[in-house]
Amino acid sequence: MKISGVVITLNEEAKIEACIRSLQKVCSEVVVLDSGSEDQTVALCQKWGARVLHHPFEGHIQQKNRVLQEAKNPYVLALDADEVLSDTLIASIQEAMKRNQEPVAYRVRRLNNYCGQWIRYGAWNPDYKIRLWPKNRGAWGGQNPHDRVVVDSDLPVKDLAGPLLHYSYDTPGELRIQSEKFALISARERRAKGSVSPSWPLLRAAFRWVRDLVFKGGFLDGKAGWIIAYENARYTYLKYRPIP
Numbered sequence: 714m715k716i717s718g719v720v721i722t723l724n725e726e727a728k729i730e731a732c733i734r735s736l737q738k739v740c741s742e743v744v745v746l747d748s749g750s751e752d753q754t755v756a757l758c759q760k761w762g763a764r765v766l767h768h769p770f771e772g773h774i775q776q777k778n779r780v781l782q783e784a785k786n787p788y789v790l791a792l793d794a795d796e797v798l799s800d801t802l803i804a805s806i807q808e809a810m811k812r813n814q815e816p817v818a819y820r821v822r823r824l825n826n827y828c829g830q831w832i833r834y835g836a837w838n839p840d841y842k843i844r845l846w847p848k849n850r851g852a853w854g855g856q857n858p859h860d861r862v863v864v865d866s867d868l869p870v871k872d873l874a875g876p877l878l879h880y881s882y883d884t885p886g887e888l889r890i891q892s893e894k895f896a897l898i899s900a901r902e903r904r905a906k907g908s909v910s911p912s913w914p915l916l917r918a919a920f921r922w923v924r925d926l927v928f929k930g931g932f933l934d935g936k937a938g939w940i941i942a943y944e945n946a947r948y949t950y951l952k953y954r955p956i957p
Contacts, residue, residue, distance in 0.1 A: 726753040781848065796878065821843075834938060859899070
């Protein structure tokens with residue numbers, strides 16, 4: 714069964730090559746939808762044989778569904794630009810496609826890397842995502858910026874072996890900037906949908922911090938676990954506080 718790899722990009726020159734090269738090990742085509750990169754992202758995608766399309770950014774869900782429609786094969790494998798298929802996951806995908814007799818969606822376990830450290834506990838682990846599915850049996854849903862794949866309710870979902878390697882943040886500053894950006898997007902989405910009733914942002918943030926650090930064991934990741942728990946709590950506060 715042939716697979717199309719699909720990715721959206723914006724200024725991802727530092728990580729896109731590894732992403733595309735891993736996809737090419739299981740996909741007969743890789744389609745990239747770029748939303749106006751000003752670095753070498755597009756040139757690198759073309760260098761490694763990806764088909765590059767262009768469209769202004771309208772939202773994570775909208776962008777990912779747009780590139781999904783450009784896929785030519787019956788199955789799609791969706792990655793973010795900072796994700797790489799591990800060798801074990803590649804072998805698992807290849808075996809699954811050989812044995813595939815009926816439509817199935819496949820779920821992967823994402824392993825997140827923060828400043829060079831693999832995160833084993835807290836809110837970031839376990840982190841399961843549907844990333845491989847029949848093109849005509851699913852699409853991106855959820856609420857921006859936290860998109861997720863939604864497949865037909867009668868479609869079986871199976872787990873693949875091996876992690877999806879997510880090289881998320883190289884510096885604490887990157888996490889802070891991304892958290893603030895995503896919090897603003899989430900707050901605006903809530904307001905647009907009319908969900909602006911009093912939401913106790915400080916209480917929600919405190920609960921998130923305790924949950925991620927203590928109950929989910931984030932402290933076991935050491936300093937990184939404490940930073941991630943704090944930034945998650947701060948994100949929660951910013952997401953639920955009133956905005957103009």
